[in-house]
Amino acid sequence: MTVVVVEAAGARSRAGLWRWARNPSAVVGGTLVGLVVLTALVSLVWTPYPPLAVDPSHTLARPSWAHLFGTDEYGRDVLSRVMAGSRISLYAGVVSVLVATAVGVPAGLLAAERGGIPAQVVLRLSDILYAFPALLAAITLSAALGASTTTAMLAIGIAFIPVFVRVTRSNALVVLGSDYVLAARAYGRRPLAILRRHVLPNIATTVIAQMSLLFSLAILAEAGLDYLGLGTTPPTASWGNMIETGQTYLSQDPLLSVWPGIAIFVAVLGFTLLGEGIAELRNARLGRSA
Amino acid sequence: MTLLSVRDLTVSAPGGLALVDGVSLDIEKGERVGLIGESGSGKSLTALAVMGLLGEELKATGHVFFGNEDLFAASERRRCQLRGDAISMIFQEPMMALNPTMRVGKQVGETLRIHRGLGRRAAARAAVDLLGRVELPDPQRCAMMYPHELSGGQRQRVMMAIAISCDPDVVLADEPTTALDVTVQRRVLELLDRLVAEEHCALLLITHDLAVVSEMCDRVVTMYGGRVVEVGPAARMLTSPAHPYTEALLETSLAVSVDAPSDGVLPAIAGSVPAAGAFPTGCPFRDRCPRRTEACEVTPPLAGDGTHAVACWWPIAQPVAGTSTR
Numbered sequence: 124m125t126v127v128v129v130e131a132a133g134a135r136s137r138a139g140l141w142r143w144a145r146n147p148s149a150v151v152g153g154t155l156v157g158l159v160v161l162t163a164l165v166s167l168v169w170t171p172y173p174p175l176a177v178d179p180s181h182t183l184a185r186p187s188w189a190h191l192f193g194t195d196e197y198g199r200d201v202l203s204r205v206m207a208g209s210r211i212s213l214y215a216g217v218v219s220v221l222v223a224t225a226v227g228v229p230a231g232l233l234a235a236e237r238g239g240i241p242a243q244v245v246l247r248l249s250d251i252l253y254a255f256p257a258l259l260a261a262i263t264l265s266a267a268l269g270a271s272t273t274t275a276m277l278a279i280g281i282a283f284i285p286v287f288v289r290v291t292r293s294n295a296l297v298v299l300g301s302d303y304v305l306a307a308r309a310y311g312r313r314p315l316a317i318l319r320r321h322v323l324p325n326i327a328t329t330v331i332a333q334m335s336l337l338f339s340l341a342i343l344a345e346a347g348l349d350y351l352g353l354g355t356t357p358p359t360a361s362w363g364n365m366i367e368t369g370q371t372y373l374s375q376d377p378l379l380s381v382w383p384g385i386a387i388f389v390a391v392l393g394f395t396l397l398g399e400g401i402a403e404l405r406n407a408r409l410g411r412s413a
Numbered sequence: 414m415t416l417l418s419v420r421d422l423t424v425s426a427p428g429g430l431a432l433v434d435g436v437s438l439d440i441e442k443g444e445r446v447g448l449i450g451e452s453g454s455g456k457s458l459t460a461l462a463v464m465g466l467l468g469e470e471l472k473a474t475g476h477v478f479f480g481n482e483d484l485f486a487a488s489e490r491r492r493c494q495l496r497g498d499a500i501s502m503i504f505q506e507p508m509m510a511l512n513p514t515m516r517v518g519k520q521v522g523e524t525l526r527i528h529r530g531l532g533r534r535a536a537a538r539a540a541v542d543l544l545g546r547v548e549l550p551d552p553q554r555c556a557m558m559y560p561h562e563l564s565g566g567q568r569q570r571v572m573m574a575i576a577i578s579c580d581p582d583v584v585l586a587d588e589p590t591t592a593l594d595v596t597v598q599r600r601v602l603e604l605l606d607r608l609v610a611e612e613h614c615a616l617l618l619i620t621h622d623l624a625v626v627s628e629m630c631d632r633v634v635t636m637y638g639g640r641v642v643e644v645g646p647a648a649r650m651l652t653s654p655a656h657p658y659t660e661a662l663l664e665t666s667l668a669v670s671v672d673a674p675s676d677g678v679l680p681a682i683a684g685s686v687p688a689a690g691a692f693p694t695g696c697p698f699r700d701r702c703p704r705r706t707e708a709c710e711v712t713p714p715l716a717g718d719g720t721h722a723v724a725c726w727w728p729i730a731q732p733v734a735g736t737s738t739r
Binding site: 223307311313 | 464494502504512513523574
């Protein structure tokens with residue numbers, strides 16, 4: 124019996140891998156994301172130079188074999204700083220998306236399951252949050268807490284909550300209206316267990332696709348906040364504050380802003396494509412089983 | 414002993430429109446009752462109201478007694494206890510009634526975990542047993558599959574396994590074979606017949622198929638326009654129906670099953686079921702009825718002897734008096 128089961132499961136996962144391999148968005152997105160994640164991991168243990176090591180004799184150096192991306196105004200190695208900056212970007216993306224998911228998904232489920240007044244309260248709060256200028260929220264937060272990566276992550280996470288409320292609620296409503304939820308109620312399942320066992324697994328792929336898409340936006344937003352001086356502050360290397368300092372030396376060394384710009388582009392494109400790929404695969408699967 | 418007793422059940426839409434209008438019916442212990450009528454007659458709503466699973470926008474009034482307990486007065490907690498345990502339901506669309514992201518065995522075992530407190534492993538073992546009882550080939554393998562890997566007939570068997578898992582006292586089967594291929598309908602019904610017999614449970618079978626009713630059911634209830642128009646023993650109602658609507662249903666189904674005159678025209682009931690709210694006053698069937706008179710403008714009561722009752726001013730086998738508009 125176990126042999127049969129294992130074989131069946133193996134065949135299923137192989138078929139799943141094959142579907143992934145044939146989806147261009149998923150493949151390209153996955154590769155780019157893999158590159159960024161790998162860079163961040165490597166930077167934890169190794170960078171060509173310490174990202175904070177100053178070298179006054181080599182400021183604003185052009186790219187060379189010694190410094191592939193050149194050096195900045197303090198003679199710090201730009202490649203090392205771009206590598207170190209990937210950690211900040213990923214960290215900010217993960218935390219802000221998790222904050223938004225952790226608040227938005229339960230709120231969306233509540234709105235879908237309860238309906239009526241609770242739903243109206245959740246939805247109107249979410250509308251208010253959506254309408255509130257996110258930048259103003261970020262400025263307020265950094266005024267209250269001081270500019271830091273944490274401030275930026277919080278501001279972005281809060282701004283994303285309404286997206287998850289809406290996505291979760293609309294998808295949960297469809298699942299709650301399905302016959303299998305009616306059947307689950309008919310065999311005595313309680314509402315909370317229905318949400319956990321029937322609704323969540325069926326909206327999971329949509330939520331995950333949304334997480335991936337918002338992850339790319341979060342990276343972009345975090346870089347923007349750093350650029351404005353509301354997020355990660357120098358000397359810590361982040362892509363956003365690197366662009367900002369690069370701007371000052373634009374006439375002397377235009378490449379200084381380009382490198383972190385390319386890094387942001389790769390990361391954002393990667394997560395966007397990955398999100399689209401997940402959504403496409405999900406639709407294909409639903410289309411097939413329908 | 415009356416197991417399930419529905420009294421004056423009315424289900425109304427938000428505007429106060431009655432979709433089910435004063436339905437009463439009884440199911441004795443171990444009895445099999447067929448509920449027939451065209452689509453839109455209120456059959457499924459009646460079953461859902463008994464289960465307490467009407468949507469929030471629909472309002473049910475009246476009483477549903479399970480034994481001596483009024484279910485409409487019971488707490489939601491108590492109703493959850495009964496659902497799937499004492500009263501279970503089989504749905505029309507087996508494709509839609511199974512969770513696509515959950516393995517079949519787990520879904521079958523769920524009921525036992527809820528109502529019998531079985532652990533994960535015990536429930537998994539019991540699920541395999543149940544899948545075997547509903548004659549699925551290689552139940553151990555089936556238990557590990559997802560619903561989309563099964564055929565429609567197999568999925569309906571899974572639904573039946575769920576329905577009987579807690580030894581229910583009554584099963585409500587809402588057109589269990591309508592969505593299936595004709596070729597597998599019979600086998601699924603034979604299985605249902607056997608399971609109900611083995612479990613000694615009562616059955617409310619909602620169907621269009623009178624041939625099935627005649628084979629499987631002890632009694633028949635005909636519904637039209639949200640009302641019960643005729644109740645009686647299956648043998649009597651399917652050979653000499655008293656309500657013109659039951660007779661019309663019978664004619665349409667006989668023509669298909671017997672080699673009726675092959676003039677190429679299938680008999681149909683004149684007209685079509687009106688939309689809810691568009692039924693005529695008085696007898697809901699009177700616009701389509703060949704026996705209508707002015708008397709039919711007044712709603713006929715459901716009247717008869719203890720076993721056979723009909724809601725018609727001019728039941729068949731009784732001459733139509735007065736001026737017929739026919």
